[in-house]
Amino acid sequence: MTSDILSCALRELRRKKLRSLAVAFSYLITVAVMLLTANLLLFSRYAENEVLAATGTHFVTYLPNCGDITTLSEQEVAELARGIIPAKCQELCKNCTGCNKKAIDILNEGFMINTNTTRLVTLELVDRIRRLATVADASGYLLFRFRDPQSGRLFAVGGFDPKSTAVATTCCSHSDLIAGAFLGSDSSGQVMLEQGYAANLGLKPGDQVVIASESFAVAGIINPGVRPGRADVYMLFADAERVMNRRIRNPLFQEANIILIEAASSKLHEQAMQDVKGLVQSDALVSYGCYVPASQALGLNEKTIWLFLALVGGAAALFAAKTQISSVIERRRQLAVLKAVGWKNSVVIAQVFAEALLLAVSGCIAGALFAWGALQVLPVTSLLGISADVPLILNWQLLLAIVVFAVSSGSFAGLLPALMVVRQNPAEVLRRIQ
Numbered sequence: 152m153t154s155d156i157l158s159c160a161l162r163e164l165r166r167k168k169l170r171s172l173a174v175a176f177s178y179l180i181t182v183a184v185m186l187l188t189a190n191l192l193l194f195s196r197y198a199e200n201e202v203l204a205a206t207g208t209h210f211v212t213y214l215p216n217c218g219d220i221t222t223l224s225e226q227e228v229a230e231l232a233r234g235i236i237p238a239k240c241q242e243l244c245k246n247c248t249g250c251n252k253k254a255i256d257i258l259n260e261g262f263m264i265n266t267n268t269t270r271l272v273t274l275e276l277v278d279r280i281r282r283l284a285t286v287a288d289a290s291g292y293l294l295f296r297f298r299d300p301q302s303g304r305l306f307a308v309g310g311f312d313p314k315s316t317a318v319a320t321t322c323c324s325h326s327d328l329i330a331g332a333f334l335g336s337d338s339s340g341q342v343m344l345e346q347g348y349a350a351n352l353g354l355k356p357g358d359q360v361v362i363a364s365e366s367f368a369v370a371g372i373i374n375p376g377v378r379p380g381r382a383d384v385y386m387l388f389a390d391a392e393r394v395m396n397r398r399i400r401n402p403l404f405q406e407a408n409i410i411l412i413e414a415a416s417s418k419l420h421e422q423a424m425q426d427v428k429g430l431v432q433s434d435a436l437v438s439y440g441c442y443v444p445a446s447q448a449l450g451l452n453e454k455t456i457w458l459f460l461a462l463v464g465g466a467a468a469l470f471a472a473k474t475q476i477s478s479v480i481e482r483r484r485q486l487a488v489l490k491a492v493g494w495k496n497s498v499v500i501a502q503v504f505a506e507a508l509l510l511a512v513s514g515c516i517a518g519a520l521f522a523w524g525a526l527q528v529l530p531v532t533s534l535l536g537i538s539a540d541v542p543l544i545l546n547w548q549l550l551l552a553i554v555v556f557a558v559s560s561g562s563f564a565g566l567l568p569a570l571m572v573v574r575q576n577p578a579e580v581l582r583r584i585q
Contacts, residue, residue, distance in 0.1 A: 161509070171510060178514025178560070179521065181466070186522035188459065208414040209320035211292070211379045211437045212427050214270040252399045252406075259298040259305065260398055262408035264379070264437070269294075269408040272431070277410050280430055285423035287415045290315035291407030292322060292380055293391045297362060297398065306348065308362060309382030310391020313338075317411040322380035323373055331356030331371030339387055341370040348383040360384065363394040379437040380411055511560050 165171075252271060254260035262269045274291045281289040293310035311318045313334050318324075325333045329346055342362075344354055349372050354360065358369045362384065375381055386394075396402040410431070414423035424436055 174510045175514035175517070178511055179518040182515045182518025183522045183525070186519060187525060190522075190526060208287075208417050208420050208423075209317065209412065210414070210420075210424060210427075211264070211321055211409055211411050212431050212433060213264055213267075213409045213435050214272060214431065214433050215435050216268045216270055252401045252403065254295075254399055256298055256398070260296055262294065263296050263307070264294055264409055267435075271403070271406045271408050272410065274405045274407060276430065277407065280410060280412060280427055283423065283426050283430075285415050285419040285426050286412060288316040288413040290317045290411045291388070292318070292409040292411050293388065293395060293403075293407050294380065294382055294409055295391070295395045295398070306383040307381075308384045308386065308391060308394065309380060310386055310388040310395070311380070311411075312388050315411070317413040318380075320413055321378055321411040322382075323375040323378065323385055327373040327375045329372040329374050331369065333371055333373070334385065334387060336387075338370060339390055340367060341386070342367040342390075343371045343373050343385040344369055345381070345383050345385075346372055346374040363397040365394055365397075380409065 254262075262271065272291075277289050277291045280286055290312050294307060295310075296305055296307050298305055309322060311322050313336060323343070331343075334341060334343055342360060344360070349355065349369075354369055356369050356371055359366050360369060361367075367386065367390070373385070392403050410427075412423070412427060414420040428434060428436070
């Protein structure tokens with residue numbers, strides 16, 4: 152019986168070739184437009200989210216000095232200068248390693264960020280932060296205020312790892328370079344100078360600067376903007392350790408005073424800050440507020456995409472239903488005769504339903520093949536002016552959507568005329584037509 156129904160359906164579709172082609176072509180155009188639009192919009196949204204997800208996702212954390220030295224007595228300050236840690240400091244400093252590593256010139260020099268003096272933390276803590284699921288990267292950073300013994304001038308030196316992603320967003324990056332060369336992993340003995348600092352001293356690439364009695368070659372001039380890890384002089388982490396050790400009571404060992412952090416995305420930025428606070432046990436964070444609107448903007452296009460596709464698909468289903476109804480009206484005498492000679496309502500419904508479903512499925516398959524070919528041939532990324540590492544191909548989710556659309560729209564288009572057929576009285580239809 153099923154083969155007979157399909158044979159009759161195919162014969163009827165061949166008999167009305169133009170109508171059948173029009174319905175199938177409407178499905179072809181609809182599916183092709185839906186797939187191309189979905190892929191292009193999803194591709195555009197992916198590229199957009201790549202930018203928004205990395206907007207404002209960087210921050211730094213540190214341990215501020217526990218009241219600095221203002222809460223200590225004169226005797227405790229004198230002992231601290233000799234490396235003796237006061238009892239109150241030992242109780243408060245859970246992650247701190249630097250109470251016995253204070254600057255020799257404690258009034259003018261020391262580990263700091265902006266105008267705040269800081270404590271030291273271990274690089275092992277930095278590694279634990281890096282392993283957090285909400286964090287993309289973390290890096291230890293040394294920022295120390297020096298006093299030039301000749302001029303009395305104060306300046307800040309930052310020691311960083313040039314391979315770290317977190318350094319590029321919170322400290323300095325290649326895009327900040329004004330002149331000369333950016334420091335690499337093999338740039339030991341070289342420094343970069345902040346643009347304003349270099350201008351004030353009349354320094355340029357190739358000149359020499361002396362820091363803690365050691366001479367460094369100026370490799371480049373940078374303008375890092377308002378990044379929280381801003382310094383006057385930038386050098387490799389190992390070089391910074393060496394020169395800072397000359398100005399503190401005890402040497403550094405796998406320590407930093409600032410942790411530079413890049414969150415996994417703007418959506419996870421708030422949670423990343425909470426996770427970091429829990430590990431560091433400090434509320435001292437320097438961040439940017441732009442991650443908030445960025446996280447809210449992520450995914451806004453998704454509703455628009457699916458609304459557009461629903462409207463296009465609905466229009467195609469209505470067109471197919473209208474065409475099938477017109478076909479049934481034209482064939483009402485033929486269908487009435489079939490019922491009069493004994494065809495059951497279920498067989499007539501199956502006949503009309505099979506015709507609509509065949510048109511929907513064939514049109515959807517043709518549309519999917521057309522869209523796939525267009526995505527392979529057309530230079531879409533060049534036309535959109537978007538660069539993102541995502542392939543423009545039909546994925547399994549979209550292919551599943553095609554099948555669901557074909558079956559549901561075919562069912563809808565065939566159900567309405569099929570119900571009209573079974574409700575007709577064969578004798579009444581034949582009498583009216585005669």
